[in-house]
Amino acid sequence: xxxxxxxxxxxxxxxxxxxxxxxxxxxxxxxxxxxxxxxxxxxxxxxxxxxxxxxxxxxxxxxxxxxxxxxxxxxxxxxxxxxxxxxxxxxxxxxxxxxxxxxxxxxxxxxxxxxxxxxxxxxxxxxxxxxxxxxxxxxxxxxxxxxxxxxxxxxxxxxxxxxxxxxxxxxxxxxxxxxxxxxxxxxxxxxxxxxxxxxxxxxxxxxxxxxxx
Amino acid sequence: xxxxxxxxxxxxxxxxxxxxxxxxxxxxxxxxxxxxxxxxxxxxxxxxxxxxxxxxxxxxxxxxxxxxxxxxxxxxxxxxxxxxxxxxxxxxxxxxxxxxxxxxxxxxxxxxxxxxxxxxxxxxxxxxxxxxxxxxxxxxxxxxxxxxxxxxxxxxxxxxxxxxxxxxxxxxxxxxxxxxxxxxxxxxxxxxxx
Numbered sequence: 001x002x003x004x005x006x007x008x009x010x011x012x013x014x015x016x017x018x019x020x021x022x023x024x025x026x027x028x029x030x031x032x033x034x035x036x037x038x039x040x041x042x043x044x045x046x047x048x049x050x051x052x053x054x055x056x057x058x059x060x061x062x063x064x065x066x067x068x069x070x071x072x073x074x075x076x077x078x079x080x081x082x083x084x085x086x087x088x089x090x091x092x093x094x095x096x097x098x099x100x101x102x103x104x105x106x107x108x109x110x111x112x113x114x115x116x117x118x119x120x121x122x123x124x125x126x127x128x129x130x131x132x133x134x135x136x137x138x139x140x141x142x143x144x145x146x147x148x149x150x151x152x153x154x155x156x157x158x159x160x161x162x163x164x165x166x167x168x169x170x171x172x173x174x175x176x177x178x179x180x181x182x183x184x185x186x187x188x189x190x191x192x193x194x195x196x197x198x199x200x201x202x203x204x205x206x207x208x209x210x211x212x213x
Numbered sequence: 214x215x216x217x218x219x220x221x222x223x224x225x226x227x228x229x230x231x232x233x234x235x236x237x238x239x240x241x242x243x244x245x246x247x248x249x250x251x252x253x254x255x256x257x258x259x260x261x262x263x264x265x266x267x268x269x270x271x272x273x274x275x276x277x278x279x280x281x282x283x284x285x286x287x288x289x290x291x292x293x294x295x296x297x298x299x300x301x302x303x304x305x306x307x308x309x310x311x312x313x314x315x316x317x318x319x320x321x322x323x324x325x326x327x328x329x330x331x332x333x334x335x336x337x338x339x340x341x342x343x344x345x346x347x348x349x350x351x352x353x354x355x356x357x358x359x360x361x362x363x364x365x366x367x368x369x370x371x372x373x374x375x376x377x378x379x380x381x382x383x384x385x386x387x388x389x390x391x392x393x394x395x396x397x398x399x400x401x402x403x404x405x406x407x
């Protein structure tokens with residue numbers, strides 16, 4: 001996917017952002033982003049798993065036979081996730097409850113397998129660790145952007161701090177499932193628009209008139 | 214928690230629909246819903262995998278609890294699911310090579326469909342007995358099948374309409390999913406909510 005000269009950290013963080021460019025790992029992206037705190041916690045947990053699994057897989061990439069590689073990757077990811085599960089439980093039981101089953105479900109997050117297959121299986125340990133970190137942080141960024149929009153509109157707060165004072169009528173829809181879908185759609189549109197703007201100049205008035213007729 | 218079988222069925226089929234209300238199984242939901250024919254086949258295949266793996270996971274959980282090695286739960290569930298998917302693959306290959314070709318890469322990818330693992334984990338967390346778990350698995354996977362078929366029917370229509378080029382693909386699908394999800398919120402009143 002990426003050129004050897006590229007910086008894997010920046011690549012995962014921005015150019016190939018897991019959420020907005022690769023569109024991977026949609027389930028947790030939509031499910032736990034109803035507040036910024038949950039989004040951050042989920043993003044960091046995934047980053048940890050991603051760094052662990054990428055590093056381990058890269059370490060043993062010459063020893064694993066091709067036929068059983070997927071099973072091996074999943075077993076490694078499941079081990080890292082079990083560790084994360086217990087660590088989060090020990091740090092904060094509130095966050096553990098809020099994330100619920102989605103913490104265990106990191107193991108079937110497509111990002112983990114996609115990075116293992118596309119990057120860690122072919123690159124050195126150092127680069128794979130950076131790639132895991134970059135993609136994990138990119139995922140965290142995506143989750144946080146989504147979480148910010150949903151929390152600000154849906155609850156009128158950011159990280160639990162009230163923003164608009166007591167008379168704000170929360171737009172509850174954004175905390176509920178439909179809000180998740182529509183916020184993600186909006187972010188994807190913004191990213192697509194930004195990309196198109198960078199490659200193509202803005203259309204002139206005449207172009208717009210032609211397009212309408 | 215609702216305990217009667219009917220309640221479990223309605224709750225996981227409509228009120229807490231796995232795809233539209235709990236956000237599980239998004240990847241095939243977004244990736245395979247462009248055509249009705251593929252969507253319903255995928256839905257039925259996933260139903261089969263979820264039901265079989267739920268039954269197997271129930272047995273495994275009994276074994277793990279008896280041996281006091283609950284921390285192996287996640288890993289063993291994953292292995293069970295991978296095995297079930299392998300089994301399904303062989304069955305489909307034998308019964309219908311055409312369907313096997315059509316599903317292609319998405320068939321092995323059912324392993325990483327989070328709905329499958331979620332059913333196994335939820336039934337453990339909620340302490341369902343055998344019958345309850347089976348009903349739960351059928352209802353939840355049926356809900357997945359229902360949602361993906363509904364979305365595919367709408368998407369076949371939107372293919373013919375004039376959508377701005379920026380929104381084509383994932384973005385418009387997400388907007389459609391959002392509207393579907395709003396419609397499903399209407400079911401929340403059934404059975405007194407959660």
